[in-house]
Amino acid sequence: MSKEFTALLEKLSIQENLLPEEATFAMKSILNGNASDAEVAAFLMGMRTKGETVVELTAFVEVMREASIVVEVDTKGAVDLCGTGGDKSGTFNISTAAMFVVAGAGVPVLKHGNRSVSSKSGSYDVLEELGAVPNLNKVQSEKMFNETGMVFMFAPNFHPAMKYVMPARRAMKLRTFFNMLGPLLNPADVENQVIGAFSHEAAGMMAQILANLDTKRAYTLNAHDGLDEVTLTGQSEIFELQSHLSNGSVTFDPKSLGYEWVEPEELLGGDAEKNAGIIKNIMKGESTDAQRNIVTLNAAFAIHAAGATDTLEEANRKAVKSVETGEALRKLNQFIKESQKVSKA
Known part of the structure; x- marks a missing residue:
């Protein structure tokens, strides 16, 4: 030492x-x-x-970005949507499902994620269960995005130095500041983001960090029920960054977009197999209303953050249409097929 x-x-x-x-x-x-x-x-x-302070976390992010492997693609109009994890909610993989709805609405997606650390199923786990190959390297990720407008970038492949952190994180089994840093370390340096946080304080800090790091447009948010997504069980607190950081959070009610509130139990998932089944059903139009609606709601925020629409209402219509027309399902199937193909190249 x-x-x-x-x-x-x-x-x-x-x-x-x-x-x-x-x-x-x-x-x-x-x-x-x-x-x-x-x-x-x-x-x-x-x-x-x-x-943690914003000053400390900003310094951590800067060091980690410098140490990362960069995915070199055109990020114009693209978005990353992810959560910090650590909310202990037990929901299915909402932002992963929303990825395909966003792509189906014509918005490029540069999603950054990991295996499960504190939940039963992380983004990587559910994508693998769906039949996709989420374990792509830099060249494969660039090819995948250029061909499909979508990519999942598996964090350990782009932040190799994190291998020195994982033993401690796994042994501790506690939420640490790395839960907050992960969503801020997109290897493609995407300019538009939607980040769900495990607390209102964390969402506010992440918005400030993104502002310090010249992010173009972002939403950071935390739901009143503790969810690190925009929820349907009640209201959510949302910080908006658009050229400058808004003063404080805005309370968002899903009823403002025509959604009904649901019970938390209606959003529950399970292991990767169960969550993959839920995602397939959403894309095929065979899910519950609650499952479909929370995905289109979160997709709407991502579509709007990407600058694809002028209003959140318009973004929501695009998200709903993506599912109803089968475009979201088409993008899911394309993602599975192309990731398998690219992984062998």
Whole structure:
């Protein structure tokens, strides 16, 4: 253990915030493999106990972006939609399902995600269960996106230094600041994002970080029921970034777009097999209204964030049409087929 890293742990132990240069040093030490698993765990727990600041998190993101493998594609008009995870809700993979609805509405999708860390089924797990190949490298991802307007970028393939963090995260089994950082590390440096967060505070911090990092347009949000998606069980708090960050969050009610509230149980999923079945049923028009509606609602926010429509109402109509016309199903099938093909190239 270096004296410098030990000194930072000491600071965290007495609830002192890190300076930008200290946060930068700490993250570089971790990503370079210069900190042991025990030190990484101590750092993660120290940050969690103290509470992370926007300054610290911005520095972490900058270091991690520099260390990542870049997917070089045209990101104009494209969007990433994802959640932080860690909301303990047990819902099916809503943003993954919404990906195909967004693509079916003609909006390119550059989705960044991972295997499950704290849930039964992460984006990777459910895509694999659907028959797709989510484990693509840089060249394959670029080819996939250029041919289909969609790609799923598996985080470990683009952030190889994260291998030094995973043992501690798996051992801790707790939400850490990496839940917040993941959605901010899109390998294609996409300019438009919708990010669901596990808390209102986290959503606000992520909006500020994105503003610090010159993101073009984004929604960060947290539902009143704790969901890291726009919910149908009630209202959601939404921060909007569009050239500048809006002052505070806006309370959004799905009834404003004509949706009815539902019970939380109606949005539950399970393991990857169950969630894959739900997604197929949504695309085929055979799901429950609640399952379909929460996907089109979240897709609407992504379509609007991408700049494809002037209003959220218009974006919602596009999302609904994507499912009703079968375009979303077509994009799902295309994604499965092309990812299999590209993975063998």
